[in-house]
Structures are given as C-alpha cells and as structure tokens.
Amino acid sequence: MTTTIGKVESMRSVFGKKLAEITQSDSMVVTLDGDLGNSTRLATIEKEVPEAFYQMGIAEQNMICVAAGMASVGLQPWVCSFATFLTKRTYDQLVVSIDQTMANVKLCGAYSGLLTSNTGKTHHSLDDIGLMTMLPNMTVIAPGDANETRAAMEAMYNYNGPVYIRLTRAEDIPNFTTDQSFTIGQGKVLEEGTDVAIITTGSMTYQVIKAVKILKNKGLSLYVLHLPTLKPIDSEAIIKAAKQTNYVFTVEEHYIRGGLGSIVAELLSEEYPTTVIRIGVQNEYSECGKNESLLDKHGLTPEKISGRIISKVYN
Amino acid sequence: MTTTIGKVESMRSVFGKKLAEITQSDSMVVTLDGDLGNSTRLATIEKEVPEAFYQMGIAEQNMICVAAGMASVGLQPWVCSFATFLTKRTYDQLVVSIDQTMANVKLCGAYSGLLTSNTGKTHHSLDDIGLMTMLPNMTVIAPGDANETRAAMEAMYNYNGPVYIRLTRAEDIPNFTTDQSFTIGQGKVLEEGTDVAIITTGSMTYQVIKAVKILKNKGLSLYVLHLPTLKPIDSEAIIKAAKQTNYVFTVEEHYIRGGLGSIVAELLSEEYPTTVIRIGVQNEYSECGKNESLLDKHGLTPEKISGRIISKVYN
Amino acid sequence: MSKQLITIATEIRKGIVETVYRKQQGHLGGPLSVTDILTALYFHEMKVDPKNPGWEERDRFILSKGHSGIAQYVTLAKKGYFPEEELLTFDDLGTRLQAHPDMTKLPCLDFSTGSLGQGLSAGVGMAIAAKRLDKNFYTYVVIGDGESQEGQIWEAVNIAQKYNLDNLIGILDLNGLQQFGWTVSDEEQSEDKRVRRAPEQRALEKWQGFGWQTFEVDGHNFNQLLSALQSARTDKNGLPKMIIAHTVKGKGVSFMENQYEWHSKSPTNKEYEQAMDELNSILLSFKSKQRQNTSIEVKPS
Amino acid sequence: MSKQLITIATEIRKGIVETVYRKQQGHLGGPLSVTDILTALYFHEMKVDPKNPGWEERDRFILSKGHSGIAQYVTLAKKGYFPEEELLTFDDLGTRLQAHPDMTKLPCLDFSTGSLGQGLSAGVGMAIAAKRLDKNFYTYVVIGDGESQEGQIWEAVNIAQKYNLDNLIGILDLNGLQQFGWTVSDEEQSEDKRVRRAPEQRALEKWQGFGWQTFEVDGHNFNQLLSALQSARTDKNGLPKMIIAHTVKGKGVSFMENQYEWHSKSPTNKEYEQAMDELNSILLSFKSKQRQNTSIEVKPS
Numbered sequence A, B: 001m002t003t004t005i006g007k008v009e010s011m012r013s014v015f016g017k018k019l020a021e022i023t024q025s026d027s028m029v030v031t032l033d034g035d036l037g038n039s040t041r042l043a044t045i046e047k048e049v050p051e052a053f054y055q056m057g058i059a060e061q062n063m064i065c066v067a068a069g070m071a072s073v074g075l076q077p078w079v080c081s082f083a084t085f086l087t088k089r090t091y092d093q094l095v096v097s098i099d100q101t102m103a104n105v106k107l108c109g110a111y112s113g114l115l116t117s118n119t120g121k122t123h124h125s126l127d128d129i130g131l132m133t134m135l136p137n138m139t140v141i142a143p144g145d146a147n148e149t150r151a152a153m154e155a156m157y158n159y160n161g162p163v164y165i166r167l168t169r170a171e172d173i174p175n176f177t178t179d180q181s182f183t184i185g186q187g188k189v190l191e192e193g194t195d196v197a198i199i200t201t202g203s204m205t206y207q208v209i210k211a212v213k214i215l216k217n218k219g220l221s222l223y224v225l226h227l228p229t230l231k232p233i234d235s236e237a238i239i240k241a242a243k244q245t246n247y248v249f250t251v252e253e254h255y256i257r258g259g260l261g262s263i264v265a266e267l268l269s270e271e272y273p274t275t276v277i278r279i280g281v282q283n284e285y286s287e288c289g290k291n292e293s294l295l296d297k298h299g300l301t302p303e304k305i306s307g308r309i310i311s312k313v314y315n
Numbered sequence C, D: 001m002s003k004q005l006i007t008i009a010t011e012i013r014k015g016i017v018e019t020v021y022r023k024q025q026g027h028l029g030g031p032l033s034v035t036d037i038l039t040a041l042y043f044h045e046m047k048v049d050p051k052n053p054g055w056e057e058r059d060r061f062i063l064s065k066g067h068s069g070i071a072q073y074v075t076l077a078k079k080g081y082f083p084e085e086e087l088l089t090f091d092d093l094g095t096r097l098q099a100h101p102d103m104t105k106l107p108c109l110d111f112s113t114g115s116l117g118q119g120l121s122a123g124v125g126m127a128i129a130a131k132r133l134d135k136n137f138y139t140y141v142v143i144g145d146g147e148s149q150e151g152q153i154w155e156a157v158n159i160a161q162k163y164n165l166d167n168l169i170g171i172l173d174l175n176g177l178q179q180f181g182w183t184v185s186d187e188e189q190s191e192d193k194r195v196r197r198a199p200e201q202r203a204l205e206k207w208q209g210f211g212w213q214t215f216e217v218d219g220h221n222f223n224q225l226l227s228a229l230q231s232a233r234t235d236k237n238g239l240p241k242m243i244i245a246h247t248v249k250g251k252g253v254s255f256m257e258n259q260y261e262w263h264s265k266s267p268t269n270k271e272y273e274q275a276m277d278e279l280n281s282i283l284l285s286f287k288s289k290q291r292q293n294t295s296i297e298v299k300p301s
C-alpha cells in the first residue's frame, strides 16, 4: 500500500461531530467537559445533545471519578480536556477509579504534544503515551488523521473498558488513511521497503509521509509502519518491520523517554535486538512558539526527520 | 568487587535519623509530611527538630507546591509520603511547580513498589520510576540498602535541584554496600562475569545478590550492575555490562513498562543492540499479601529470578 | 424477627477486632468509628437486597475512607452477603476482602476505594446517573475528616451543588483524628487523652458555605443518625446532604478510643481479650436495658 | 512625580490590547479583568524595587491565573522592570515573555504558573518560609473564580488557616466567567448580555467557612481595593486574608465585557481600533475629571 493523500479535515471538528453522532444515537453515552469545550470541540455536544453534556468545571480530578461513578451505573462517559491536564492532573484517579475498576470510560486528550496553540510548556503533553501505557487495563489510541479519528471513535464506542485517545490540535493534516473501520491493536503498513523502517504514531505519521518523499529521493528503500494503537501494541507488525530492514526509527510528538520509541525498544530488545533510534522530544522542556517553529526546534519536521535518518544511515 | 553482606538496618529508620541530622545541622532544611510520618519515619524530625516539621495533612497536591514556594525563598524542603500518592496524586504539580522551576525540593517516596505493608493495589507504586524519569530536570535515586540511603541523602542535600528518592518498606535487607559517599549518576559493579549481565536497582539488588548465589552454582558467570541512580543514568556502565556478556537482564520492583528495564532497552537499542529481558511486574495489578507472597507472585524472589534467567539462557 | 441496631453494631465491632487480631494486620480506629454509621445504613436506611447484590434499583454505598474496609466487610457478612467465615481471608493473597474495598473482587461493593478523596466524586457520578436514567436510588458516601483535607472533596462538593444532587447523601465520620495529624497542646490533651488530632473545627461552616444542606449528629446515637438520614432522604429540595457525624475513633474499646496509634495496629493477646470483654459487656448491659425500654428496631428488609 | 492609578491601569489595558492584537494570539478577557488589581499591587501596595528584582525583602506576587500573564508583563514593563519594546516578543519562540509566566525565563517573576490551581499553594509556601526565616515580606496571590473550582485551592486554604498565615493575601478575580463555563437562562442573560458563566455565587461563604478573613470590593474601584489591601496588610490577627474583588471580564472594552468568547481571541483591525478608541476616551475623560477632584495617588517607590 502506498499512501494516497486526501482532503484536510480538522481532527477536533471531526471529534466533536462524531461524538455528537454517537451521543445522539445512544442515550447511555454522556460527555464531561473540563471547561475547554469551545477549544476541544466537545461544545458540539452541548449544542446538539445538551442533555448529554455535563460541564464539570476546572476540576479534573473530580471529573475523572464522576465518570467512573457514572460508568458503574451503566452509562458510557466520554471525558475531554487538554491532554496535559486530563492525564497529569488526575493520574492517581485514572489508576484507582478508572483503570483498576476497568470502568467503561473514554478519555479524550485534546491538544496533545507540542501543538497547543502557542501556550507553552505547562500545556504541552509529551508524557501521556508513557503515562497511559503504564496502566494495565488501558487501551491507548493515537490516530493519524481525521478519518482515522472517526473510525477509532466508533471502535472505542463499541469496546467495553477504559480507552485513552490522544488527539492533535494541528489542522493541516490531510486524510491519508481510507479505512472506514478501525481494529484496536492493529498497525498499518504504509510503505514496504528494506533499508530503514520508520514506526510512527498520531500526528507524526503525516510528517513521516512527507519525510519519506525526501528519503526516497536519496535512494533509500523505506518501510513505514503507522501504529494508531499504542496499547495493546502490535508486536508482530513491529517485529516484522525490524526483520525486513537494517534500522528502526521511531517518530513521535512525545518525549523519547517512555513513549512509542520506548515501547518499540522494550519489545525488540527482548524479541529481536536491532538498532532503534527514537526521534522525538529530548530530555528538555519546550516553550511558546508557532507549530512550525516548535516542530523544527525539536527535529520533527519532514526535513529534520529525514536529515536525522540520512545522517545515521550514511554516517 | 564481590559483595560483603553486613548487618540489617531498616531503610525507613535510617531515613528518619539521617534527615533529622541534616535538619539539625542546617536551619534552611524543612520537612513536609502527608499525614504518614509515623509510617515513613518522618516523625523522627517532628520529635527531634519540631520547628522544621510541617504537617501538610492529607493534601498531596498542595504539599508539593508549598514545597516549591518554600524553595523559591531559599529553603530546602524534603517532602515525604507514600511513593504512590507522592507521585501519582501530584504529577501535574511535580511537572509545573517543581520540575519546570527546577526547585530545590527533595521528594521522598516511602513504601514504593509492592511492599506496602499489605495494603493492596491502591497503595502499590509500580510506575514511579517511569513517572519520575520522564521529568526533564529530575534526578531519580533508588538506593539498595540502608547504608546507601544514608549516603544518597547526603548527596541529595548537597545537590541543588529536584531529586526523587525511592525507598522500600522492606526491613530485611542487610547492608551490602560499604561506601560512605554517593556519586549521583554512578552505577556500581557488584560482580564481574561474562555470560549474563544483571542490572538492578533499589530493593531488588539484594534479591539479585541472593539469586546470583543460585546461578553461580549452575555454572553461570555473572556480571552484576547495581544502579542506585536511575536519572541521570550511567550509560557507560550499562553499555560496558552489555558488551562483556551475552544477555542483559534487568530486575526491578516496578512495571516492566517504563521502568529500569525500559531505560536500559532504550539505551542499548540505540548504542549496542543486545537481548534485554526485563524482570518485574507484568501488565497487571497486584493485590494484598505478605511481602514474600507478593514477590513470589510477581517472580521477584531469588528463586524466581534465577529460574527465569536459567530458562532463558539454557532454553 | 428484628434485632436491636446497637446489638448488631456491637457484634460488628467484635468481628472487626476479631479479624484484625487473628490476621495481625489492618486498621482498627477508623473501622470502629464508622461502625454505627454502617449499621444504620445497611440495617435500616438503605434499600438493598443481599440476595440480589446487583439489583439495579438498589441504593448505592461508597466507603470513601477505604482503609475502614474491614468494617464494611463485617457489616456485609452480618447482613448476609457472604458467609462470616470468609472474613478470615481478609488481607490474604487471593482474597475477595482486600485491605481496601475492591469492587472487581467483591461484587457487592458499589465502588473501589483506598486512595483517599475519590469516593465522593464517584458518588456524584452515580447521583447524576440516577437523575439521567430516571432512577430513584440514593447514593450514600462516607468520608473521613482527615480525608476532607483532600481538595478533590471540594471539587465534588461544588459540582454536586451545581447539579442539585438531592439524591446524594454524604456522612462525615468526624472523629478528630487521622493517621498522624498534628500534636495537641497540654490543655487540649487533658480532655480525652488524645495526644494528636485532625484539627477540623469548621466542618459545618465549610459544608454550608459550599451550599450543602447539613445535619449535625452524634454518630454513635442511632436516634440521631436515623432521623438525620430520614430527613436527608425526604427533603427533595435540590440540595445535596451532608450528615456531620461526631464520632470517636476506636469507639467501643476504651484503650483505643481517641488514640491515634490505633489507626492501624494489631492487638496483642491481652489487648484482644480486654477489647472483647468490653464489647461483650456492652452487649450484656444493652440486653438488660432492652428489657426496660424499647429502642430503634431494624426494618424488615 | 506621581501618576494616577486609573491612568496607569488604562495604559496597561492599552498595552494588553496592543500586544495581543499585534501578535494575533493570547488572552484578553482575564488580563483586562485583573488589570486594576495588578496596578494597585505594583504601583501602590507592594514593597518592590524594579532595579533590584531579586531583593530578598521584597513582597512576593504570584499570578495563579497564569493565562493572564500578558497583563503582568505590561504592568512590569510600565513599572520599569524591562523595556516596553520587549512586550512585542510576547509568545515568540525564545521569548522571556511566555504565554504563561515562567520564572526561569523572566527573573522578576516570583513564581511560574499556567496550570490552574497551583499558585495559592506556592504562596502558602512563601508565607510559611517568611515566618520561618523571620522575614517581613507579604505574599500576594491572584486567583480566578473559575480557577477556584480546582480542589487544590481548598487544600491550600486549609493549610494557610492552620498555620495562621496572616502574611498571605489572596485576591479573587471574581468576574463570573471562565473559559467555557455553563449556559445561562434567558433572564440571566438580559442583565449584562453574558451568555455563559462561571456560577460562583458563594465566594464569601466559602472563604469565611474555611476560616479566612474576607474583604469584598469592587475590583475596579481603587479606593476600595487599596483600603482592603491596607487592612489586609495591617490586621496581624493570625488569619490569612482573601480580598474578593468583583470584576468584569474584558473590562474597559465594551464589546469584550462579560463576553466569554473574549477569554482568548485576537482582535481584528476594526476591533482593535474600537478598543483603543474606548480606552483612549477613558484616559481623556479621566484627565478632565482629574482637574476637578483629587484621586488616589501612587506612592513614590
């Protein structure tokens, strides 16, 4: 499969619309907002299905446990806030009230990664993959485009148990997936090649697709594996990617400590030791800045990604 | 160096005594309790230096930011609670108020791991290495015995910046280290051998020392690297251990996702790909139980550790 | 056949002491403090059916101060949810009776707790769900006074008031102690011999300030407890309800009362015997009183 | 030479609008709401020295509602901490003027904020430290009404009272709006045209319930602000102080006032011009009034 690039759809607007649809069709679904509905687009539900919208104010800890209580009575709550507050502000609550009870709660982390609309380091979520994949009962999803977000949400709705979905605020990603359905735990091979495997997730897959164009021009044969599910991880697909190539690179809008690259390194170190280079945010805080500047600063533009790969392979 | 086993000292009692000493000698040092001083032994300070003891009640989030505020005025606060509440309940505060400001605060996570005096899964701290090593400015220490705890605390006191120390409630660990001083970031080679490297930290190093006896009887030549500092990590020592042996095993009282094994796999995947088997708690919650039963259930007794290594090496 | 609530509560206290003594682990102070509250709820107030623990219309109960789980287990056993023998598995590897209530192990628990400060929020969720689903059940949540220092409690309080949750009834186990707390001055000590305390002196003002309807009762007086519970249930005025129950930590065993060390400590043989003697003599004295006056009776369920 | 506080505040408002307009990013409603409070603090109340920002005896200030950082930056620039031109680096990659106050970048900030609910706790830490080190400085913390929904605020409140922090002075920017908040009914709307709100109606009861000394003022009236600040500073009665300041979100620009969308929104050219016109006419009308009566003056620092 080679990727075909479709139209640009905003992930958050699709998120709002799809969730309004789900909420409309099932009265057991309710939504909880942490005073950010107009940013995250959870506001769509307040507008279209007001009785299913609960404003929980700026009190994330309570919001998480309220959702758990609702789930214990049979509702399916979808909780949405900025990823950084949804995860870091409530981690003990996520563990004890959601994950340990296996509550059927859907956690939606908007504005994940660096692209938080120029608000700086307090708002960046560069550890949520690490945080959420340490939870034994959690499913963790990071869709690559709006189309995949829609399909993943349908899968989340049909899955009984806690799920975290990591969404990006970036609005310049065209649809490159075409599947109407989403299988939790399944990776997608976007390119098959033999020199280098690039394993990506979420918002970075599109940057990698662009990097691949550059890399092909340099004569490299590339294998691209997109992992929209981070837990459960598609071990088979990762091992296959490693076996067919000489190097594995991972790319993510996350710290290189604890995230996708870490998961891949853990797995391959046990199953098929090979070189894994983790491209992502190093051990440092970021700051304010426009999307493009931040991605550039942290080596996450197509140019920087391809440059890093080339310098490793041809060094 | 081969390990010599000294007398059993309780880590928490040494923690209380050493901190009382530091507090007595420096009026800029203060201590903050999360209503657990009689368990953690922070109570020693209330008894011996009452004016330097602040009871912050059952309100961990506030406690963390109070410490940050104190540090901004020049005090050196030592904050102590159970590891699980100190880290999970306050993660956003740790990021924003402590780590991003580089506050000179010392965080003491008592009762870490599984051995929480039979209180069960809400009290187990099996993710704190993952949580704390994702913080860019944090130093993370997990001493192996009481003697090392004492030395590490002196090093923490002299270091300017945020430090997390992970302590065990286990009271049956004899001193196997003898150094009077502690260098942050430095690993200790306890055994030099050529078949298998075992890399350990904190409470598990002593279990590994016992496992080594069993393994030697099976004719294996072992390299044992004890890492009392998890961040900054002693990369050189890890790479050296990997280079001298055929397999690397890591052992920790922590989830295998995100902890010491994960750090080692990340590093070696980039620098020197080799087989890394992570021994620790799998992707599951634990439960109530006596120390011995819990370690056994999770494969962390000397018998289970050595059994796992043997079955991998001789399979 | 009805049994006196005081008798039941005293038997529950005996079960608590017995279990912690036999297992040589667990908490005592908090469980003994909350026993009468649990008795009032399970043996009088709440609409529950031990034969059908999953009944959808049942009232919900959350022991937010989860370290007192043993008190709830003994209460549930006495109520017939499971055989009393199972109490002896308390805290063992593999038990359904975890140190802190775990709904995934013991299905008659409505929620899991253990990390303080979370249960009231879960109760808010249940109460909102009841309104959303047009169900008439009530949600009862017991919190500790030390636990009330957790900010999350006040987040929940705020939202409960905002959403007019008059189907949410909280009970504050106000025993003036937590695990370690603060030292007390000499004059404060003389009163009841306590050497430390949880300095909550403004509970009423706080809960009223946040817009809840409050009731203040002696948490060891069944008349007061039951009448507050009844008013709380019947006042459909849009206000969430908080029953502030003044209690004694370690209640019923003289040497444990108001002593912070008994938060979690296992009795020696001698202490165990003395505790059981004291509880037995409460039972005896109560039985003789019973002949003289009528007291509150257990509603047949 | 002293300048009128109202003039200063209006100039700060102009600087806020100017910066957000020019950079086309940032918050407006909250910054405009808190401007008079910042002016009162930096130009009258606080013991600070722009030439010596690290002065150990200085009063400390924390803008807990960190999303209003731009208001603090303009205030600091006007006070002389750094040249006003630096304001135009606001929000740029590499700037010292981060969207949310960052003490590691701009040394004249006493603390970093941005994640709501943490600043008051840091203030408690500073106030305790002052007592421990026998220093006479005061710690001032501004929090939002939406922010007060964070439970951590109430943890801090509790500990401040417990430790008798009468050197801690909070100011609540009670503007009745947060970022998104709750819808309002039709009749509520008519009053001030707001379509959503942060439904804090019990601020006084809450703060008093938790044992703080409270003052209630119009947060845009300097007479009231300064007299409350003075009482708060001088009442050494062991009680932490909370000044509840009734404010208008978007204050000073008619079409932003009480409109939740202006929480963070960048003005168009036309909006910018209208806003500046309105602020300029406040300046003008104030200058003519000034000739008639004397108003509060800035203390020479």
Ligand SMILES: Cc1ncc(C[n+]2csc(CCOP(=O)(O)OP(=O)(O)O)c2C)c(N)n1
Pocket (backbone or CB within 6 Å): B034, B035, B036, B058, B085, B089, C029, C030, C031, C033, C065, C067, C114, C115, C116, C117, C143, C144, C145, C146, C147, C148, C173, C175, C177, C178, C179, C180, C198, C249, C263
């Ligand atoms: C979040 C959290 N912090 C700390 C603890 C440890 N802890 C267990 S019980 C307790 C004291 C509780 O006091 P209180 O709520 O007054 O209960 P009671 O007096 O009824 O036992 C503490 C600090 C915990 N379980 N959860």
Ligand SMILES: Cc1ncc(C[n+]2csc(CCOP(=O)(O)OP(=O)(O)O)c2C)c(N)n1
Pocket (backbone or CB within 6 Å): A034, A035, A036, A058, A085, A089, D029, D030, D031, D033, D065, D067, D114, D115, D116, D117, D143, D144, D145, D146, D147, D148, D173, D175, D177, D178, D179, D180, D198, D249, D263
């Ligand atoms: C912990 C946290 N949750 C959410 C946010 C996002 N946020 C920024 S400002 C804001 C609204 C604040 O309202 P308020 O405190 O009333 O401030 P003001 O009205 O003065 O702007 C929200 C929800 C945040 N910064 N921190």
Ligand SMILES: [Mg+2]
Pocket (backbone or CB within 6 Å): C144, C145, C146, C173, C174, C175, C176, C177, C178, C198, C249
């Ligand atoms: Mg108590």
Ligand SMILES: [Mg+2]
Pocket (backbone or CB within 6 Å): D144, D145, D146, D173, D174, D175, D176, D177, D178, D198, D249
């Ligand atoms: Mg507001």
